[in-house]
Amino acid sequence: xxxxxxxxxxxxxxxxxxxxVEALFGAGAKLTEFKPLSQPxxxxxxxxxxxxxxxxxxxxxxxxxxxxxxxxLEVSRxxxxxxxxxxxxxxxxxxxxxxxxxxxxxxxxxxxxKGVIVAARHIHFHTSDAEKWGIADxxxxxxRVGGERGLVFEQVLARVxxxxxxxxxxxxxxxxxxGAKTGDFGEIVG
Amino acid sequence: xxxxxxxxxxxxxxxxxxxxVEALFGAGAKLTEFKPLSQPxxxxxxxxxxxxxxxxxxxxxxxxxxxxxxxxLEVSRxxxxxxxxxxxxxxxxxxxxxxxxxxxxxxxxxxxxKGVIVAARHIHFHTSDAEKWGIADxxxxxxRVGGERGLVFEQVLARVxxxxxxxxxxxxxxxxxxGAKTGDFGEIVG
Numbered sequence: 001x002x003x004x005x006x007x008x009x010x011x012x013x014x015x016x017x018x019x020x021v022e023a024l025f026g027a028g029a030k031l032t033e034f035k036p037l038s039q040p041x042x043x044x045x046x047x048x049x050x051x052x053x054x055x056x057x058x059x060x061x062x063x064x065x066x067x068x069x070x071x072x073l074e075v076s077r078x079x080x081x082x083x084x085x086x087x088x089x090x091x092x093x094x095x096x097x098x099x100x101x102x103x104x105x106x107x108x109x110x111x112x113x114k115g116v117i118v119a120a121r122h123i124h125f126h127t128s129d130a131e132k133w134g135i136a137d138x139x140x141x142x143x144r145v146g147g148e149r150g151l152v153f154e155q156v157l158a159r160v161x162x163x164x165x166x167x168x169x170x171x172x173x174x175x176x177x178x179g180a181k182t183g184d185f186g187e188i189v190g
Numbered sequence: 191x192x193x194x195x196x197x198x199x200x201x202x203x204x205x206x207x208x209x210x211v212e213a214l215f216g217a218g219a220k221l222t223e224f225k226p227l228s229q230p231x232x233x234x235x236x237x238x239x240x241x242x243x244x245x246x247x248x249x250x251x252x253x254x255x256x257x258x259x260x261x262x263l264e265v266s267r268x269x270x271x272x273x274x275x276x277x278x279x280x281x282x283x284x285x286x287x288x289x290x291x292x293x294x295x296x297x298x299x300x301x302x303x304k305g306v307i308v309a310a311r312h313i314h315f316h317t318s319d320a321e322k323w324g325i326a327d328x329x330x331x332x333x334r335v336g337g338e339r340g341l342v343f344e345q346v347l348a349r350v351x352x353x354x355x356x357x358x359x360x361x362x363x364x365x366x367x368x369g370a371k372t373g374d375f376g377e378i379v380g
Contacts, residue, residue: 077366078268089338089369121339148279149311152342176267177367179279 003133003188005123005143005168008038009175012058012075014049014103018067020112024049024105031065038167039124041066052102055084071112073101074119076173083116090117091157119171122157123188124164133188136160142190143168149179152189193323193378195313195333195358198228199365202248202265204239204293208257210302214239214295221255228357229314231256242292245274263291263306266363270308280307281347311364312347313378314354323378325350332380333358339369342379 022029024047031045045063051073058079072095080087085099100113123143125135135141137160144152153174168186175181212219215237223233235253241263248269262285270277275289290303313333315325325331327350334342343364358376365371 077369078266078362148345150344152344154340154342155338172268173363173366176363179267 001133004185005166005188006038007145007168007170007175007180007182007184007186009180009182010074010119010169010171011062012073012079012172013044013062013064014051014074015064015068015070015072016049017069017071020071020103020110021047021063021067023108023110024103026107029107031063031067033065034062037064038165040163040165047105050104051083052104053083053085056082058083070095071103071110071115073103073116074171075116076171077118078173080116080118085116087116087118089120091120091122092117119169120157121153121155121168121170121174122159123166123168125158125160125166126164127160127162129166130158130160135188141188143186144189145178145180145184145186147179149177151178153178153186154190191323194375195356195378196228197335197358197360197365197370197372197374197376199370199372200264200309200359200361201252202263202269202362203234203252203254204241204264205254205258205260205262206239207259207261210261210293210300211237211253211257213298213300214293216297219297221253221257223255224252227254228355230353230355237295240294241273242294243273243275246272248273260285261293261300261302261305263293264309264361265306266361267308268363270306273306275306277306277308279310281310281312282307309359309361310347311343311345311358311360312349313356313358315348315350315356316354317350317352319356320348320350325378327351331378333376334379335368335370335374335376337369339367341368343368343376344380 033043034046045065047063139158141156221235224236235255237253329348331346
């Protein structure tokens with residue numbers, strides 16, 4: 001049975017705590033939906049921020065909603081070099097010991113002392129997909145992507161939940177390295 | 191027998207024809223060596239140029255020497271997006287139908303109508319290494335790189351010559367996607 005997974009290539013983006021949403025966009029501000037993402041309830045917000053590292057900046061970083069318990073900036077390694085921060089490869093939410101960053105919004109700014117990560121490549125599985133394919137939460141998988149820059153990603157983290165829809169998330173470095181665009185497919189091969 | 195290959199991560203760089211060396215650096219100018227590269231006789235030059243695409247520019251692009259028959263700019267896909275050019279994945283030297291670029295040096299500028307490529311990942315083999323491992327020129331290989339971003343590059347072009355030293359060349363997107371730095375090793379697995 002072929003285990004095909006749609007690919008989503010994630011550009012740099014930021015998740016904000018509600019406290020930081022208000023610090024950056026004003027007291028009482030809430031994130032507003034620009035468009036839905038592949039995962040149910042998640043959205044790209046209309047709101048953007050600037051981020052400033054010791055070496056470089058990005059003027060327009062999309063905020064993803066809804067607000068989370070912790071602020072987290074997800075960048076590619078290329079972006080991390082440009083900012084001048086040593087961002088480690090981490091699973092989302094695991095930000096202890098990661099570098100901080102200065103974040104500037106239209107109504108104020110925040111400097112966090114941690115939260116900049118290169119997101120570990122991963123697949124969201126709905127529980128039903130995972131059961132059908134014999135995949136358990138936290139398994140490490142191998143996924144082949146074909147084409148002229150074909151490769152097999154190893155170390156692909158499985159994340160399983162009733163709240164997820166099937167989607168593989170890689171960053172722009174990974175997408176460019178294999179020539180994949182959002183909507184292309186990979187195949188779980190191990 | 192394990193087939194280990196050293197990895198070189200290539201940042202964006204440019205090869206120039208002698209005619210363009212003189213157009214950019216002055217009549218009679220020659221490229222001068224900054225440091226040797228892994229391939230015998232090849233060097234990073236002291237000279238740099240600026241390149242300007244329709245969307246963006248890079249102020250400092252290293253010239254590699256010696257001069258070649260054709261001018262060729264090698265960028266990552268990330269770089270190609272930043273410049274605003276649709277650079278295809280190509281073997282070095284195969285530049286028909288590729289986009290052009292404006293190149294600016296201290297003594298003049300040149301606009302080429304082709305020559306911007308994303309270099310196809312490849313391995314240089316000295317003939318003796320290739321014979322030992324049963325590898326022929328133009329074979330497509332698979333190379334595994336380990337670590338927390340481990341992956342297997344497929345579509346790795348073998349290039350065999352008495353003039354080459356064993357080295358695998360990938361670009362910065364590919365290096366970042368697998369967390370590899372120059373001097374790390376890959377293993378030919380297929």
